[in-house]
Amino acid sequence: MKGNRLTRVADLLRHEVADILSSRMRDPRLGFVTVTGVDVAPDLRNATVFVSFLGRSEDFEGRVQLLNHASPYVWRELASRHLDLRHLPQLHFRGDHSMERAQRIQELLREAAPPADPGGEDAPTPTDPGDESP
Numbered sequence: 001m002k003g004n005r006l007t008r009v010a011d012l013l014r015h016e017v018a019d020i021l022s023s024r025m026r027d028p029r030l031g032f033v034t035v036t037g038v039d040v041a042p043d044l045r046n047a048t049v050f051v052s053f054l055g056r057s058e059d060f061e062g063r064v065q066l067l068n069h070a071s072p073y074v075w076r077e078l079a080s081r082h083l084d085l086r087h088l089p090q091l092h093f094r095g096d097h098s099m100e101r102a103q104r105i106q107e108l109l110r111e112a113a114p115p116a117d118p119g120g121e122d123a124p125t126p127t128d129p130g131d132e133s134p
Contacts, residue, residue: 010038010047012083017049017091020077025070030063031055036096040089047089050096060095067093 018035025033032054039048053063067074071091079088 006040006042006044009044009085009089010040012085013040013047013049013078013089014038016078016081016083017074020074021051021067024077025074027066027070029059029066033063033067036098044085044087045089046092048092048094050094052096052099060097064093064095 014035021033034052035049036052037050051067053060075091
């Protein structure tokens with residue numbers, strides 16, 4: 001049952017933090033932020049919020065630091081929503097590079113795959129069923 005509660009709290013926090021970041025945070029340095037997941041400690045005192053950003057990745061860590069600096073604001077916004085939690089966990093933001101890694105793997109696979117040769121020597125020739133000779 002403990003794991004189930006942790007999962008429910010993590011889903012609730014993911015939804016609420018995503019809503020706060022998209023509707024209440026007005027810092028243009030952040031750009032478009034996506035909350036990809038939340039990991040809640042078993043004692044429900046700390047939560048790690050994993051985020052990804054759309055656009056250039058040069059300043060990825062700078063944007064994560066900006067979110068960590070703004071975490072007290074996000075925490076207060078969460079507290080004002082009267083969530084059904086005895087203790088509201090402290091938030092710690094971490095960058096999620098999984099989308100970038102997936103895109104890089106796709107690029108590598110495209111480069112490694114041989115180009116399709118539709119008219120090559122080994123390609124079977126289509127036959128017309130009406131051309132059969134007796």
